[in-house]
Amino acid sequence: MGALSHIRVLDLTRVLAGPWCAQTLADFGADVIKVERPGAGDDTRHWGPPYLKTPDGQDTAEAAYYLAPNRNKRSVTLDIATPEGQRIVRELAAQSDVVLENYKVGQLKKYGLDYESLRAVKPDLIYCSVTGFGQTGPYAPRAGYDFIVQGMGGFMSITGERDSLPGGGPQKAGVAIADLMTGMYSTIAVLTALAHRDRTGAGQYIDMALLDVQVAMLANMNTNYLASGTPPARWGNAHPNIVPYQAFQTTDSWIILAVGNDGQFRKFVEVAGRPELADDERFATNPARVRNRDTLVPIVAELIRTRSKADWIGALEGAGVPCGPINNLAEVFENEQVVSRGMQVDVPHPSGATARLVRNPIRMSETPPTVTSHPPTLGEHTVEVLRDVLGYSEEQVAALRGQGVA
Structure with a gap:
């Protein structure tokens, strides 16, 4: 029973930014229902190798990339391109507090799954859209990718070795920081909207953009430029104001x-x-x-x-x-401080494998985040959710499966 165990999240996102937000909410107990395409699922399920391996060394269907942002969720397969799939999503939205989605601008409106459509069935709904460039502006229709946003948003202009040195030039981060930070900012936005709803009863729409987040997170580099009018330069691993x-x-590292x-x-x-x-x-x-x-x-x-x-x-x-x-990841997970803080968590998987994951870093005395379940297999909870949340019979679920809807 986590701090958010009274909250249900309908998660229509895939890849990283949206799933990272959903997983953070799930870590605190929210019931996150992840809707995926029948037969395929979240794209990241197939972004391998490496894949989660069974005890006998065989690959499962879950890529390691997918495991990172999808624990503590329930997976339901629905074809939202069909009228029946759209109807079920509306029914699930009516039983949810939050909807997360990261489709292209306007794509869900043609399915009747946009904010205004779902607000009609759930007036106090909190609806969070995550896109590359937001719902407005000249770039709104464009698809947004983390790598491109790191370049457009200025991050790569201040990251990398100086042009005058060997190896100089712009460099992206080693992880998808625009995606991850958008996931974190989206979590803050959802929690803020929930607090507002608790006081007023009103839901609201949240418009999150990777480019907005990338620009905002440059922090003092932004204000250095705005104060001086001079764009900061790349310094590699050096510091512009402190030496050494x-x-x-060293001799070995x-x-x-x-x-x-x-x-x-x-x-x-x-x-x-x-x-x-x-x-x-x-x-x-x-x-x-x-x-x-x-x-x-x-x-x-x-x-x-x-x-x-x-x-x-x-x-x-x-x-x-x-x-x-400067540790590699083998050294990180062997580090005595990392071990002492319990940053690695091992979670049993239905395949018999053990999913080795990384715990949520937030520590709280009364309502800590927890890892309660493995990243779900594709459609693992379809019957459970349709039966327990919407009251469908096994025959109805079987019919949906026969039609390719679920």
């Missing part, structure tokens, strides 16, 4: 050195065996180090290359110099 504050290669003040710099060069650098007027203060970055950074890089990652981290942490490793 970047990644350096990489570390991050994050010297934030002059005292930390003195401690670093003492650990590195070059204490005289702290008194060199070129490096004694941070402004001086920034001015002489091109001289100092090669010196630091040469020093760091003389010892291993473990040696440096042990020595620098002992001296109070901020630093950290």
